[in-house]
Amino acid sequence: MIRPADYDFFARFLKERSGLILTDDKHYLLESRLIPLLNRFAIPDFARLAEILKSNEAPIIAEAVVEAMTTNESLFFRDKVPFEDMARSLLPALCAARLKTHTLRIWCAAASTGQEPYSIAMMLAEKPELTGGRRVQIIGTDISSEVLERARAGRYNQFEVQRGLSVQQLLKYFVKSGDWWEVVPQLKAMIEYRKFNLLDPFGGLGTFDLIMCRNVLIYFDVPTKADILARMSRQLAPDGFLQLGGAETAIGICDAFRPLPDHRGTYVHTRAPATIVAARR
Amino acid sequence: MKTCLVVDDSSVVRKVARGILEDLGFCVEEAADGAPALEMCARAMPDAILLDWSMPVTDGLAVLEQLRSSEAGRTPKVIFCTAKNDMEHIARAVSLGADEYIMKPFDSEILREKLEAVGLLDRVD
Structure with missing residues (x-):
């Protein structure tokens, strides 16, 4: 008690x-x-x-x-839609506006045990045309060094690898290591993990083209959410995208962002042009 | 209503799978070995087959090979469901025509996701 x-x-x-x-x-x-x-x-x-x-x-x-x-539950390709949107319209829009020499920077702000950054890495490895040959830097941060250690190791049990992954992805991007399934070095090399508290200043992280901050804002009170979102808006490229979790919103909390129509959970800078992504067919 | 044939020599596994599949809206048939499973398929091809690897007489791989050798046998979605959890076994099942693979023990979420992945259940977004 x-x-x-x-x-x-x-x-x-x-x-x-x-x-x-x-x-x-x-x-x-x-x-x-x-x-x-x-x-x-x-x-x-x-x-x-x-x-x-x-x-x-x-x-x-x-x-x-x-x-x-x-520490919270994490799944590969959690909610599926954010990854589909990323492949279908967000990455094409970012690439169309950037030189081939530009390094695309993606921040997973609550990387937890690594499933989200590895999902992005897997998607990019599977469809290299999405980035048109541009370098990609995925930064995964979390407040917990324990979960980051697991993320860096990239080792998952059989329940974890069966949720969200196809059998083909399992065979291609994992190797069996005792009772564990370990992410292949090719994917590990695409991600940099850093211990980071979202209450700390973001300045040292640099500017990102895409920020995934999913299923973490729900744990904060409104003033803290507003503060984090306002500071995130300063780390996001003017035509960049922010993805929040299914139960989260920036509406009524932070006026730096507006929702991107037809893309659930995706936000852009309030002043971003209306044509920031091609209309969905 | 979609149909699923559960092929496993363990009555416990068949019972657990039946419960999950019926909750998901499937009509479930059962077979305790590969040979009766193939006979049932010859009579009426199910939409999905949840197929165990090790069975006493005709094992899952033999079922898969025979099934996929006929035109009609290419239609069911086959989900291998076994305790053989190493890469070689999984790769072999996939190369012989399995659509998905479930490692035992499994839970209802995993089975639901795999049925979604093979297109037999609508996605829950």
């Missing part, structure tokens, strides 16, 4: 460290995610865990708490 005062402390701690909003009805979530951590560090109860975090005596435990609470 978590005492109300401790719950309030955990909520404040998580908001401050990661921006995560823990509403009053998330006792179950907090308990289910943190009980394994209590066992791992031999901490007797939540009251003691709160004391440890307050005293700042064990930064490794503080980091583990943030990681345990911010």
